[in-house]
Amino acid sequence: MMLDKVYEPQRFEPRWAQWWVEQGLFRASVEAPGPVFSLVIPPPNVTGSLHIGHMLEHTEIDVTVRWHRMRGYNTLWLPGTDHAGIATQMLVERALAEEGLDRRKLGREAFLERVWAWKERYGDTIKRQMIRLGASCDWSRERFTLDPGLSRAVRETFVRLYEKGLIYRGEYMVNWCPRCQTALSDLEVVHDETPGNLWYIRYPVIGMDRFLVVATTRPETMLGDTAVAVNPADERYRDLHGKRVLLPLMNREIPVIVDELARPDFATGVVKVTPFHDPNDFEAGRRHNLPKIQVIGETGAMTAEAGPYAGLDRFEARRRVVADLEQLGLLEKIEPYTVSLGKCQRCKTPVEPLVSIQWFVRTKPLAEPAIRVVEEGRIRFIPENWTKTYFEWMYNIRDWCISRQLWWGHRIPAFYCADCGHTTVARQDPQACASCGSPRLEQDPDVLDTWFSSALWPFSTLGWPDDTPDLRKFYPTSLLITGFDILFFWVARMIMMGLECVGDVPFREVYIHGLVRDAERQKMSKTRGNVIDPLEVTEKYGTDAVRMSLLLGAAPGTDIVLTEERMLSARAFANKIWNAARFLFLHMERCGVQPWLPPVNAPRRPEPAAPDGSAWLEDRWMFSRLNRVTDAANRAIARYRYHELAQLLWQFFWHEFCDWYVEIKKLRFRENSGLNADWRNLLTIFEAGLRLLHPAMPFITEELWQRLAANQSERPVSIALAPYPQYDAAGDDPEAERQMELVQEIVVAARNLRTTLQLDPRQTLDAVLYSPDLAADLAESHREIIERLAGIRLEIQREGRPTPGPAVRSTPEFDLLLRIPAAQSDAQRRRLEKEIQRLEKLVASSQAQLDNEEFLRRAPAEVVASLREKLADYKAQLAKNREALAALSQ
């Protein structure tokens, strides 16, 4: 039963982590009783390791999951990982590069073998980390987005959507990453404000002796211009409608078109049109049937169409184009201009918009029902303001480019006929063309955007498209906890796909957590070098402490600041619990008390333990407090107010249980008492406290609980399966709380006097309590407690009041006098003056309000009454303090 003197979580946390998994404690069952609570993990990237943001996410999930499990829900937390197409492929390619290889040299099959080997090697890291961090998930249901079952779901979805016309293939403007050499979706492009220039270029007008000056941020694309545009409303250029200009450098004649594309208020109001390399120009090109000329290729080098610039890198080409224009006198001016430069989310290479044949999801028809379910409240976002962000995006949603020119991922199940060109999209690899029967089929080489499979995650992991028991039982999932950064990438798409494929929402609530930041409120990133490694800090402070410090900062809608100091203080809290337990166990041994767990339905009120057959005040108080804290804790978790939960339990355990309750209980221990009512009360509180704390700090609570539970047969195998305490109105004891507060006030008054008078804390002092009523009664009946905690000998005076003086502390209920030989009056005078000032202010402001007739007429009666009461108190205290000060001045 004895605990080590120092709290060393490293000694027991890994053991319990392992044990939970081995025991299959968190395995869900479709047969299990109880209401269902299910949640799928936002699958981390398979090749990565977990960072502190994951730990926050997993802690919040785990708290909620453990809480539901303890409340008797049939609970599933399904874990797994994502193949993370581009991200993973990039890593492996980088490794290959170090060997002087590249994927093309290796070939598709060999390359994929390498990626799988990589996945096998690093894929377990995440699982190991999660287990170590105490995540209570069901490992028997672990999934990976490239698992055969999930791949089948992907294929099924693709085929269905294709058959419904919701997936199509076509030539459109896409974002192209010249380094990754693949198309990207709009979301995978990040925009950076970058200093650039606006180059003003003169285009000679055919048949006129003038120039049209065009401003552009990308002069190299002019090589692909097929028109220049002016606004129809722009009077300045009315005479140029229908004219042609000569494209400099290329010496090609191109038309002047009239289009809204040109904004009269921007630069010269004339814009060049490059349909192949700009999304707006692409649209304009369509409107005017302009030819498209590709001057920049897939690697970022200029194409043959770029004439003399062919083969140059696009940025080099820019320099040369500018220089050449300058030489020809066709460069009017250069202005500095900040551009929003699109970059590849993964490799940060500037993206090249270009026209390409790709696969797309038609999103509008999918978005409509997805908007509706949120409007109807069938899915709720917490915090609520994310709803608006969600709607904004959904209303303006654009088709989703889903094909990627990668090898790592789900291959697009489209087969092209070499003979008739027909496209066959099928659930099974076709042997012959669906149109002409030719066997000469070739599968599309591309794979799907990694988010395509993620979008199916809540149901593909449960066995869809089959109608499995898991799917029936656990879909829709109850809750999703994730970060705002993937609201569009993932959350929105899951909603669309869930509704489309399964016909129901994928989850009912979405809790969006904040970002973990460092002490300077900086985002954590590898390049900044301020990342906190979960395993490292876990090793250093203990998992429970790190979890606790994350939770303490996790107020909904705010970012989480995590610092060493925070983790340090959370560890101090864990240490406090540890020592409280050590103390209890020590005294249990001395008193001859065996490990004991209170019965499951422990009473809400304490057992009478006092000699007169009544219950001790401290027991009544503590049971009542426990009951209220229980209420608050349950409500906090239910509302995702994790910081409140953490703060609440911290306050309760440390500053109520340890600071007061245990201190008082020291009076009650008797040698060889055995398991008496005192012990049963104490252990009932402590054990319930452990259960309250378990979702937040699973390890220390399991460790301590198991010791209490030792050798007892009638009990759950783990605290994780024990019931979470529930509020019971019958457990409130407001009278005990009021009385205890008064006892505390007396003790604090004595301590306060002692310190302000700078008296030896070890010396027992004589004190007199003056009170006509309640305080005197309480002091009488709880003399022992007060004397012990305050270090005084107490005398009680029911009549009269002390001569005001430096050693008197006054409250509305009582006056307390410390008998001391000679008072240090200076300190006392300062204290009194300050107190008088404070009270005068309070009296003045309450008086003013009470003099306000409007207030008296319109404020609720009890507000007015309570203010009157307060004013009376303030006045009484003020009088006492003034007397004291006067006495001091004599």
Add this chain to the structure above:
RNA sequence: GGGCGGUUAGCUCAGCUGGUCAGAGCGUCUGCCUUACAAGCAGAAGGUCAGAGGUUCGAGUCCUCUACCGCCCA
């Protein structure tokens, strides 16, 4: 350009439906190694809740404007 959020004690932040909301942790100061815990105990100091105006009997709390700082989308 559109949207969202922030500005409360030296620091990092809570403060949910306006009326014990002026709080917590850390830090600071004073005193204690009181045998569960110095990773501790006891006590204390510290804020005109960014600024201005408004609504209200009453405003960190609601509204408007201003300043500064973030984030997202185009």
